[in-house]
Amino acid sequence: MASVQIRDVRKSFGDVEILHGVSVPIEDGQFVVLVGPSGCGKSTLLRMLAGLENITSGTISIGGRVVNKVHPKERDIAMVFQNYALYPHMTVAKNMGFSLMLRGASKSEIDERVRKAANILGLTPLLERYPRQLSGGQRQRVAMGRAIVRDPQVFLFDEPLSNLDAKLRVAMRTEIKELHQRLKTTTVYVTHDQIEAMTMADKIVVMHDGIIEQMGAPLDLYDRPANQFVAGFIGSPAMNFLDGKLQANGSAYVQTAQGQKLPLRTMPQGDSGRDVVYGIRPEHFEMGEGGLPAEIVVVEPTGSETQIVARIGNQEVIAVFRERQSVKPGDKISLRPRADAAHLFAKDTGKRI
Amino acid sequence: MVKAMTDAAAEKPGTTTQVLTSDTQEGMTYLESIPRRIVTLWLPLGLIMLILLFPFYWMALTSVKPNAQLIDMETYNPFWVVEPTLDHIKKLLFGTQYPRWLWNTMYVATAATFLSIFASVLAAYAIARLKFRGSQVVGATIFMAYLVPPSILFIPLASVIHFYGLFDSPLALILVYPTILIPFSTWLLMGYFKTIPFELEECALIDGASRWQILTKIILPLAVPGLISAFIFSFTLCWNEFIYALTLTTSVQNKTVPVAIVSELVDGDVYRWGSLMAGALVGSLPLVVLYAFFVEHYVSAMTGAVKE
Ligand SMILES: Nc1ncnc2c1ncn2[C@@H]1O[C@H](COP(=O)(O)OP(=O)(O)OP(=O)(O)O)[C@@H](O)[C@H]1O
Ligand SMILES: [Mg+2]
Numbered sequence: 001m002a003s004v005q006i007r008d009v010r011k012s013f014g015d016v017e018i019l020h021g022v023s024v025p026i027e028d029g030q031f032v033v034l035v036g037p038s039g040c041g042k043s044t045l046l047r048m049l050a051g052l053e054n055i056t057s058g059t060i061s062i063g064g065r066v067v068n069k070v071h072p073k074e075r076d077i078a079m080v081f082q083n084y085a086l087y088p089h090m091t092v093a094k095n096m097g098f099s100l101m102l103r104g105a106s107k108s109e110i111d112e113r114v115r116k117a118a119n120i121l122g123l124t125p126l127l128e129r130y131p132r133q134l135s136g137g138q139r140q141r142v143a144m145g146r147a148i149v150r151d152p153q154v155f156l157f158d159e160p161l162s163n164l165d166a167k168l169r170v171a172m173r174t175e176i177k178e179l180h181q182r183l184k185t186t187t188v189y190v191t192h193d194q195i196e197a198m199t200m201a202d203k204i205v206v207m208h209d210g211i212i213e214q215m216g217a218p219l220d221l222y223d224r225p226a227n228q229f230v231a232g233f234i235g236s237p238a239m240n241f242l243d244g245k246l247q248a249n250g251s252a253y254v255q256t257a258q259g260q261k262l263p264l265r266t267m268p269q270g271d272s273g274r275d276v277v278y279g280i281r282p283e284h285f286e287m288g289e290g291g292l293p294a295e296i297v298v299v300e301p302t303g304s305e306t307q308i309v310a311r312i313g314n315q316e317v318i319a320v321f322r323e324r325q326s327v328k329p330g331d332k333i334s335l336r337p338r339a340d341a342a343h344l345f346a347k348d349t350g351k352r353i
Numbered sequence: 354m355v356k357a358m359t360d361a362a363a364e365k366p367g368t369t370t371q372v373l374t375s376d377t378q379e380g381m382t383y384l385e386s387i388p389r390r391i392v393t394l395w396l397p398l399g400l401i402m403l404i405l406l407f408p409f410y411w412m413a414l415t416s417v418k419p420n421a422q423l424i425d426m427e428t429y430n431p432f433w434v435v436e437p438t439l440d441h442i443k444k445l446l447f448g449t450q451y452p453r454w455l456w457n458t459m460y461v462a463t464a465a466t467f468l469s470i471f472a473s474v475l476a477a478y479a480i481a482r483l484k485f486r487g488s489q490v491v492g493a494t495i496f497m498a499y500l501v502p503p504s505i506l507f508i509p510l511a512s513v514i515h516f517y518g519l520f521d522s523p524l525a526l527i528l529v530y531p532t533i534l535i536p537f538s539t540w541l542l543m544g545y546f547k548t549i550p551f552e553l554e555e556c557a558l559i560d561g562a563s564r565w566q567i568l569t570k571i572i573l574p575l576a577v578p579g580l581i582s583a584f585i586f587s588f589t590l591c592w593n594e595f596i597y598a599l600t601l602t603t604s605v606q607n608k609t610v611p612v613a614i615v616s617e618l619v620d621g622d623v624y625r626w627g628s629l630m631a632g633a634l635v636g637s638l639p640l641v642v643l644y645a646f647f648v649e650h651y652v653s654a655m656t657g658a659v660k661e
Contacts, residue, residue, distance in 0.1 A: 052555050073561035085552040089574045098570075099560035146560075 001185055002063030002153040003028045009058035011044055018044055020210045029184045035197040036207035042190040046156050049188060050079050063153055078147035079156040082163065084139045086131040092142050093127040096149045117149045137168045148183065157189040161196065173199060194234050206230050228350035231279050231343055237307065240317040242278045254278045258313035260292050263339035268353045275347035284341035285319035291336030296329050310335060416441050416631035423626055441627030451632060453606055454613040457523055461609060462591035464527045469534035469587050470580065477542035478568055492543065499536030503596050506532065511600055525601045530591050538583040545579030546572060581647050592640055610636040
């Protein structure tokens with residue numbers, strides 16, 4: 001186990017800069033999730049950690065040692081690839097023992113460690129099979145087994161669950177989390193799925209176009225997103241954004257172009273009349289008197305909750321309710337945003353106010 | 354898709370092709386009536402077989418025909434033989450140095466093939482996977498070398514061989530044949546290596562493998578069908594090679610089968626057809642055996658069926 005420091009790392013492919021100075025401190029034993037939309041440079045950063053891409057500038061250190069020029073095999077890391085990359089011509093046991101064999105471990109030691117790892121992951125009955133004889137979930141587990149056999153300083157995962165079906169994904173999510181709690185190995189996990197990020201991470205790093213938008217504990221990101229991008233990215237269904245102007249007239253509120261008043265609890269500093277974006281999560285709407293007049297567009301009951309897409313003025317919003325709602329498209333309702341749960345962002349910079 | 358690829362790669366190559374063909378056949382059969390199948394499938398197939406196998410038949414026939422029947426087309430049916438004889442074959446095996454020629458051919462072909470495949474594996478891996486500056490150019494240049502015909506190259510090569518004092522020895526052929534074998538094998542193997550997922554190598558790199566270990570423990574086991582086809586191709590080419598063998602060997606005991614049978618079994622302008630054909634027939638048997646063993650690998654590697 002070791003801490004990992006990523007300091008002002010940049011990466012260019014030819015003339016194109018992909019990462020524009022990224023710094024992430026990772027403590028010993030932490031589970032860090034890199035999340036962001038496709039193409040933002042998550043995999044690239046992970047591959048630089050693994051030593052599969054060279055570092056254009058900045059430093060990466062593992063366990064206090066700068067590894068910029070260190071060969072992958074000397075970094076003492078293990079990586080699980082999206083497509084698992086199991087060696088097709090080796091059995092599960094051979095796959096898992098391959099790295100130990102390369103290091104010249106004795107046969108009995110390899111055997112013992114493979115057995116132990118197989119036991120943890122429930123792979124014991126599959127040890128003599130070839131990868132082609134396994135299901136997707138089993139392959140995934142073998143890939144993880146191959147990583148834990150080595151007992152490395154750091155685990156790296158690159159979207160390990162994206163090839164699995166929805167149900168298995170949830171199961172494996174829990175399994176990986178459990179494994180981490182048991183082994184306490186420092187882990188860097190890449191995904192573009194914010195639910196995975198929220199449920200698994202000790203610390204989430206939200207990336208976008210080669211920069212870090214925000215870094216922090218999952219619920220901090222949810223409760224206090226630093227900017228409009230993070231606010232829209234974390235949480236599902238996504239936060240609603242309504243444009244308006246800040247007004248203080250007795251109480252504080254945001255006034256939309258159509259004249260609706262969106263309530264605020266406190267008046268933030270800044271001149272009234274300023275252009276802002278009012279953010280409210282779908283679960284922070286209440287139905288009832290005194291709200292904004294809205295017309296229902298779609299009703300989507302999921303059983304445990306009801307999602308309603310409604311139109312306020314000319315903007316569509318999504319609201320989620322725990323209770324069942326007996327409404328249908330076309331109905332006129334009144335939606336009341338919870339003033340204490342509202343977020344405000346500057347219109348021009350997108351920064352949180 | 355990558356998953357499917359790696360799976361297929363691991364499958365015993367023979368079974369993959371069988372599965373593929375039987376699948377496609379079964380999938381469409383319900384569309385075809387029996388008369389239709391005869392016209393679209395068996396008739397053309399039969400014709401092709403006839404055309405391809407007829408020379409073989411002729412060769413076999415000639416090698417067992419008594420001399421009298423060979424040139425007399427009036428009294429005897431030329432497509433059949435009465436009272437077959439083993440005289441030609443006996444004369445070939447015991448009256449000439451044929452076993453020696455066969456041995457030469459085998460020795461030269463095997464040595465040249467292994468030499469070429471070894472060099473090709475290294476070249477192909479380097480060009481396909483080590484992203485060094487100019488790898489594209491090197492790849493293209495190697496292929497250009499393949500396009501230069503032996504009839505142009507044999508004069509300069511002959512003088513090189515003379516210079517090293519290797520003239521009229523099997524070693525001369527062993528060193529010259531790779532000039533034609535390496536370019537083709539390199540290209541074939543390059544194509545094959547490129548179908549092996551890159552991630553496997555990266556994974557092995559992280560697992561602690563050196564380049565050499567990646568090559569021997571990951572790439573080569575997965576490229577076996579490709580290696581077999583490169584092997585068969587090279588071996589066949591050496592076995593049948595004529596122009597270099599003719600120019601670079603002169604003494605009877607150093608010749609290979611293709612050269613020896615035309616130069617040693619023809620007396621002046623008298624063609625000893627029986628022995629000639631017997632020599633050609635016996636000479637082609639080892640190749641037939643080789644093909645019979647590996648034909649599935651060969652076809653699948655050539656068409657890329659093993660991978661996707
Ligand atoms: N070898 C390369 N050469 C040039 N550009 C590359 C290379 N590898 C990645 N890129 C570019 O770098 C950017 C980031 O790629 P990266 O694979 O890190 O994205 P990602 O965040 O992992 O996305 P995804 O979620 O789709 O996997 C992309 O725009 C990609 O086109
Ligand atoms: Mg990626």
